[in-house]
Amino acid sequence: MPSKGSKKACDVATAKIGFVGAGKLAESIISGLVVYGKVDPKRIHVAAPSSNNTDRLKQSFQGLKVSKRNLDIFGKFDCDIIFLAVNGSVIRNLYKLGGSRPAPLTTNYIPNMKHPLYVLSLITGFEIKVIKDCLLNPEHPEKYMLEMHRIMLNCAAAFGLGVCAVDVEPDSKKLAEPVRALLSLVAKLEYIPEAQMDAACALCGSGLSFSYYFINAMSDGALKIGLSRAAAVKFSAKTVNCATQTLLESGKHPNELKDEVCAPSGGAIYGLSILDKADVASGVSGAVEAAYKRALSLAREDNPA
Template sequence: MVSSRPTSSTSRGTKKTRRGGADCDTARIGFVGAGKLATAIITGLISQRGQVDPKRIYVSAPTTINTDSLKITYPGIHTSKRNIDIFGRFDCDIVFICCPPNVIRSLYKIGGSRPAALTTNFIPNMRHPVYIISLVFGFTVQQIKECLLNPENPGRYTAQFFRCVISHPIAYGVGHWWIDTEPDSERFPNLVREIFTRIALIEYVPESLLDTVCIIVGSGITFCYYFINAIADGAVKKGMPRKMAVKFAAKIASSTSQTILTTDINANQLKEDASSPSGGAIYGQMILDKSEVSSGICGAIEASYKRSQTLALTGKTENIE
């Protein structure tokens, strides 16, 4: 792998004038925020098929709780407590905004009609292309721009902004990435596509639906793990070893999902096709219906959305009911 680019003022100036943009082997990838999703993306990039040298990863967070752990796991990662370093001192080419929505909301409260800068000072005019990708629930691309670009001259930047949702399994090289731009279009940067198609399937979703996608992906994955574990519990209750039971349940979940995606047949119809008259499956479904499992899962999605919306609208992190 190519080592980090030099950081002296002279060499940086030379670098910026000679390159129109980085490539897959030199691009610096930055993260504003070091939570679970940022960690999952970093893990996928380094540990899985991403093949990215840790020295090309840069992370900013207000505390060192998560960044210290990252540096131990992946020696060579660069960290800072200052968000501005991602764009200034570290000079990243691709930047993920991974902070919680309450952080962005607090900037609007501080700044009033015009938000305060996420990076304390607005980001510098980077003389090479920089791709800024927001994963923040509840805030549009335009709102994220207002937290980063100098409002006195926003047109002087060479930055491109995108909004997306990334699933946690990206940590294991099997994630999905839903973005507000057609991934095969000219607007979608080749650099981003070439690096991230190694560890995720990239698909287009209109920005208007990304908040809903965020909840389905973020909470839905958790609920799927919950359901797989519940199926495994039933097998364990009947004498199957735990490890074997979990594998069987996961394989069933995987093949079921692939059937829906491959055939495009409605899940209800497939459920009927798999249930024999007076068979065990229909008796089990009656127990699920009696326990209101379906409405419970639907309610859980709604509760997740409401909680995320509360964080985005109020900026408060304590329990609000």
């Protein structure tokens, strides 16, 4: 980050937090920050063109401030840490409007801040350098005290249990302490190169939904053979959690652990044969790929279907 003016970095305990976009992911992060991170809603500011979601956020989190102008996050509200939580079609449309140089995401280019500014892009399909072109005045980009990262943060952040991928090593000096501290309130941080961030979004973002789908399917099977719905869901979730923890703890390949569970002529191998006949593995793999392609289509196509 440029050190011009040697302004002091913000304190995560008092920092103003901004969101450009008010969709499901933004709402999940806000919920996690307030409920589990104990962040005062008065420090959170949200900009979105429609009031459909922001009205609900204001009702849910008393004191949260909203605007229909993206520029207010950087100007009027003067936020310190800002999440860009819009889909790729927004950036694509800016390039359609502006040509080789995109129109600003904020109507006007963001002002030169009086303090260090931290911007975290959750936008699939666009590199940081492209996002910067939508924010910074090209006549004097060197005057900004800006640190910007691409991140992936999934909706489990709403429960303080998110997975967060960052484009630098989380424990290095390349990630500012206020950003590390804020993200750590709602997620465990991992390093993923920027070039692989879109794949991480498909796996950990959309993959969370696929995991719930699988847990629900297992609980349906248990309900069919006599467990109550509540018990079936609870024990399906606990079983998946056991699988997750043993996989991470052992460092073994999932196929190896799968084989260790299967006794000769036992129930597990018979059940797995049903999954193989239904080609479940191919379906799950295809779902991740489909999520990835859809997100990129929003970023790259003029009129994604």
